[in-house]
Amino acid sequence: MYKVFFNGSIIQFGSEMNKSLNNNITEIFDLVSYDVVNQIISQIESTETPSGFFILNHEVDTAWEHFKSQFVEIPAAGGLVRNSEGAFLFIKRLGVWDLPKGKIEKKETPELAAVREVEEECGLSGLHVINQLDSTFHIYRSPYLPHLNNLVLKETKWFLMNYSGNEIPVPQVEEDIHEVTWFSIADLDRVYSKTYSSLIDFLKKSLPII
Template sequence: MQKYKVFLNEKRIGFVPGANITLSKLCQILTENSGIDEIMRWLSDFENSDIPETVVEHPEIEKLFQNFRSAFLPVDAAGGIVKRDEKLLFIFRNGKWDLPKGKIDEGESIETAALREVEEECGITNHSIVKALPSTYHIYKSPYKNTLGQWIFKETFWFEMDYQGMETPIPQEEEGITEVRWFQPNELDEVLENTYENLKELIELYRA
């Protein structure tokens, strides 16, 4: 049973409990004691390979995963899947369907951040958290000036939210959002055909 899945663009790294092997046979095998240089060499091998997915097995998978993520600059974000009756709210940003989310501010709880980001990006209020959903993880090189080129490990905390208001959603255009739209569960194929790999498993939970 896969415990964690980390995305590098469209590539995937799975972390599962088991023997100490790397199923894709990359040059190096990660362990719970791998140093930052070893992890970065391993990541470079994977990034430059034509392998779309690798699965790392280890008997101490929690230790290995935490050691792996410690090699990166951490960034935490939060967001939501908003439901009104059976419909689900999505944003269209940078040419893809996405879910409202954003970075957690210093001193802010993950729940407060998730609610705030939905309000800011979708222009709705009085939505509430129903339950926590699985986190998503992805790694990337920072495009921002103060951390330019540094490897980032981003965990996004997700929540299912309920909204019963009648406000017309308003896209936050300054964040590159051009549309906010409600979808029925049986319409989610349109979303899944043009969304990010790291969101697909989350969205699949709601597809009719």
């Protein structure tokens, strides 16, 4: 199943409906077309109330590829960094907790991009990549593209990393990061209270299996 976040709303893809999703779905579509994508985007942007959309299709991968073709795609990568005490590294950007991440540069692998972004945004070195985690997807409007075609679908590839050093994290203030903090599992409610719904979904899915 694919899951995309946009302005707090969720668009999901699947070959069948899970009963547990019923109360969270506003509308179900059985095909993907330009008109359907426009309808979903318009509905989300016309209200501040989060909605849930489900695209039901037996050819899930085909439907997903068609959906992606309606957007400008920007690849990104980031790190879920764990220290020797079992705490995890978070940045606060523009008042919101997040994980260090950024755009994958040309001729750069996602893994190398993820390590570079953590190093740049947090001022750490000596990171050790353990494995790749599930990607997250979100949509946003880019001010750098023509308005009629400025919807971006960003896939962020995430990597679990270990850090065993004793450097003091340094926030990259030129990227609007003003705090870098280690959080234990017991303290993650502080993160959840001031972060994105996509990150909460990612963490609650990823942390139990690492």
